[in-house]
Amino acid sequence: SGINAEYGGDRIQVKLIGFRHSKSHRYLPITRTDYVRSMGEFSLRDSVINSSKTREIKEDEKVDETKDLIGSLVVGQEIPGFVKSIDSAGFYWISLTPGVEGRLWHTLTSTDKDEVENWTDRFSVGQCVIATVFSTRDNRIDLSLVGALTVDAKLWCTVKTTMPGVGVKFQISNRDFGVAPLTELHDHYTKAPLEKFEEGDLVQCSVVAVPHGKPPTLSVRKSRTSQRWKKAVGNRVVVDRVINSVSDLEEGSVYSGYVKSTSPTAGVFVALGHSVIGRVLMKNLSDNFLKNWQPMFPLGKLVKVYVLQTQPKVELSMKRSDLKKGKTSDDKEGKESDDERDVQRCLDDILLDKFQDSDASDIDNQDNSDSEEDEVREVDEAPKITFTSNQSKCDLSAESDSVSLREVLEEDEVSEAEDQEECENKSEPELKKGKSFEKREKRRKKDAAEEELRKIEMKSASSILDTEDDFEKEVASKPDSGTGWVCYMAYWLGIGNVDKARLTAKRALDTINYRKEEEKLNVWSALFNLENSFGTHEGLMKVCKEAAAVNDSKTVFLRLAGVLGKSRKYQELDEVYSSVLLKKHKRSRKVWCSYCTVLASQDRIQEARELLAKALKSLPKHKHIRTISHFAQTEYKMGDPNRGSTMFENILNSYPHRLDLWSVYLDKTIALNDTHQSRLLLDRMVGLKLPIKKMKFFFKRYIDFEMVHGDEKSLDTIRIKAQEYLNHKDDE
Numbered sequence: 001s002g003i004n005a006e007y008g009g010d011r012i013q014v015k016l017i018g019f020r021h022s023k024s025h026r027y028l029p030i031t032r033t034d035y036v037r038s039m040g041e042f043s044l045r046d047s048v049i050n051s052s053k054t055r056e057i058k059e060d061e062k063v064d065e066t067k068d069l070i071g072s073l074v075v076g077q078e079i080p081g082f083v084k085s086i087d088s089a090g091f092y093w094i095s096l097t098p099g100v101e102g103r104l105w106h107t108l109t110s111t112d113k114d115e116v117e118n119w120t121d122r123f124s125v126g127q128c129v130i131a132t133v134f135s136t137r138d139n140r141i142d143l144s145l146v147g148a149l150t151v152d153a154k155l156w157c158t159v160k161t162t163m164p165g166v167g168v169k170f171q172i173s174n175r176d177f178g179v180a181p182l183t184e185l186h187d188h189y190t191k192a193p194l195e196k197f198e199e200g201d202l203v204q205c206s207v208v209a210v211p212h213g214k215p216p217t218l219s220v221r222k223s224r225t226s227q228r229w230k231k232a233v234g235n236r237v238v239v240d241r242v243i244n245s246v247s248d249l250e251e252g253s254v255y256s257g258y259v260k261s262t263s264p265t266a267g268v269f270v271a272l273g274h275s276v277i278g279r280v281l282m283k284n285l286s287d288n289f290l291k292n293w294q295p296m297f298p299l300g301k302l303v304k305v306y307v308l309q310t311q312p313k314v315e316l317s318m319k320r321s322d323l324k325k326g327k328t329s330d331d332k333e334g335k336e337s338d339d340e341r342d343v344q345r346c347l348d349d350i351l352l353d354k355f356q357d358s359d360a361s362d363i364d365n366q367d368n369s370d371s372e373e374d375e376v377r378e379v380d381e382a383p384k385i386t387f388t389s390n391q392s393k394c395d396l397s398a399e400s401d402s403v404s405l406r407e408v409l410e411e412d413e414v415s416e417a418e419d420q421e422e423c424e425n426k427s428e429p430e431l432k433k434g435k436s437f438e439k440r441e442k443r444r445k446k447d448a449a450e451e452e453l454r455k456i457e458m459k460s461a462s463s464i465l466d467t468e469d470d471f472e473k474e475v476a477s478k479p480d481s482g483t484g485w486v487c488y489m490a491y492w493l494g495i496g497n498v499d500k501a502r503l504t505a506k507r508a509l510d511t512i513n514y515r516k517e518e519e520k521l522n523v524w525s526a527l528f529n530l531e532n533s534f535g536t537h538e539g540l541m542k543v544c545k546e547a548a549a550v551n552d553s554k555t556v557f558l559r560l561a562g563v564l565g566k567s568r569k570y571q572e573l574d575e576v577y578s579s580v581l582l583k584k585h586k587r588s589r590k591v592w593c594s595y596c597t598v599l600a601s602q603d604r605i606q607e608a609r610e611l612l613a614k615a616l617k618s619l620p621k622h623k624h625i626r627t628i629s630h631f632a633q634t635e636y637k638m639g640d641p642n643r644g645s646t647m648f649e650n651i652l653n654s655y656p657h658r659l660d661l662w663s664v665y666l667d668k669t670i671a672l673n674d675t676h677q678s679r680l681l682l683d684r685m686v687g688l689k690l691p692i693k694k695m696k697f698f699f700k701r702y703i704d705f706e707m708v709h710g711d712e713k714s715l716d717t718i719r720i721k722a723q724e725y726l727n728h729k730d731d732e
Helices: 066-072 113-117 229-233 320-325 362-366 404-408 420-432 437-462 466-478 483-496 498-511 516-534 537-550 553-566 570-584 588-603 605-618 621-638 643-654 659-671 675-686 691-709 712-732
Strands: 013-023 036-043 078-087 093-096 100-105 128-137 141-144 154-164 165-169 179-180 202-209 216-219 252-262 267-271 277-280 303-308 315-317 345-347 351-354 381-384 388-389
Touching: 093 229, 093 320, 100 128, 113 202, 154 179, 165 351, 165 659, 179 202, 216 588, 216 712, 229 712, 267 303, 277 303, 351 675, 466 483, 498 516, 516 537, 516 553, 537 553, 553 570, 553 588, 588 621, 605 621, 621 643, 621 659, 643 659, 659 675, 659 691, 675 691, 675 712
Parallel strands: 100 141, 179 216, 277 315
Antiparallel strands: 013 036, 078 093, 078 128, 093 100, 128 141, 154 165, 154 202, 165 179, 202 216, 252 267, 252 303, 267 277, 303 315, 345 388, 351 381
């Protein structure tokens, strides 16, 4: 305190230094507006008392030292003062000289957060403080105990308001405000940078720039506000490199930034730093043409850009082809911290593969053969996607083990069995046209190679899809592609936003053209998997009924069966077959064959055998042969091969000219590695009396078999048999 030994009643020596006029409240201000009262100003300072300087004071002279003192003060200058009072508005009144007072804002009283929060307990009235001049605008003195407002200064500020697309406005003192742009809010940029800032929050800031006549630019990056930040945090935080000027940019590198503004003619302007803004021309927004692109780039949206050039202006690109070849310039030192609330996500395998259930797809595998007449059914492809999270793994259901998102978003489709009767009907005309097995096999291999190339290209194109912006541009350029929409759903699931994934699925179903039925079915299947994994069984059935109302009911419920079978929910699977498929679609061979495979895969082979009798009673007669063939193939794979052989023998006795049945029978026998039985079957096949085209196929199969399992002598024997057959045909 400035007064130590003087108490009331003591006689002390003072020196008169002037008079001060003050208004009195003894009279009403309306009736006596000009009434003032003179008060003497004295000093106890020894230097003043002992001074010989005197000055005559006129009666009406007013002493006003404020302007004189302000004129002599410099921002950053230290000045002593005494606490006069504590204002509830959030500051101290500090008496600097008689009649001159300054305000000390509570956030400028300390660099310690606890002291700032309990600022009223920091000083008492009459206590001496050594303050720094913070501002002298408008003849008012603002003081600080943490230094002046200079670049790199650290101070505590309160959040005044958040400005979407701009940043956060902070209150520094009672009259000073600063703005922290979006690029200075986090060390790792997030999609919702303003999320954790609420009005009135106390936040430590660092001064980045103090432009003349404008509010100072602040930063709340940990790397700026704490000198020991990197040492304390280590490799646990991903840092987006600070861009202070254009010289910090490197052409050919990829940076993150926020959309600053858009122009229908100029393109998109992206803020890369607090004072660095680049432009993305419309032609560089995407590899594909974007119509009505402006709504896709709202203010404040987080984007990745590729630097094309830095002089004379910063030109950027958002093309995926550029982003892929660009090198990442972010100073990534590890995973995000919990403060950033950003789940570390990884879409491991964005690739095309078949929406196919491992159990139900056995129908195709069993009926498929290398015979001349087999018709390979094309299956639409869609992406399989896996993800890993630093928080948790995705579980399909309570009954199943922890699985990857690949299994969650995989479309589990019950494949249709090979239509062998149709294959036979097509084989004769094809043979007459001279289309040999070798040519068709060559064509199949070529198609397979092209399909594999398409998968690789799709994987390469999709590997860069890791932000919402990327997916929005993808679905905007290809709105009818079920693959893009399913990948978008996987993206939302990858960051744990199930509701967004559902909304994306609904949006896809509303967007895809009604003629693209298979693309819509792929999205429905992905939605089935989503509800099966993250929803309830009632919700899954509700979605299925909605899909059945606008699509083929049998196809929808077969896909649902595949989803349930993949997640091993066998009780619900049996309910779907018994209550829907086997009742409403009992005349469909595909339904009976798929249920046979499901039962056999659960080691319920006896139930699968009993199912054959029921199927033959419900199906038309022209579907019996193909149905029996499928059940026989099921016996070979998951039951008794001898029983399957007997079933083939029975149908071949009635239909000995069915080339497709002989071919499938032979394939299953060879798969058992029974060389003797395979030769006996081949001898029977080449002994049949069939047209030359069909017999040529049998002899070709026999030669291929002997080249693997026989020797030159056995090959000569086959050639002799072929020559005997040709001689016999010539005699006829």
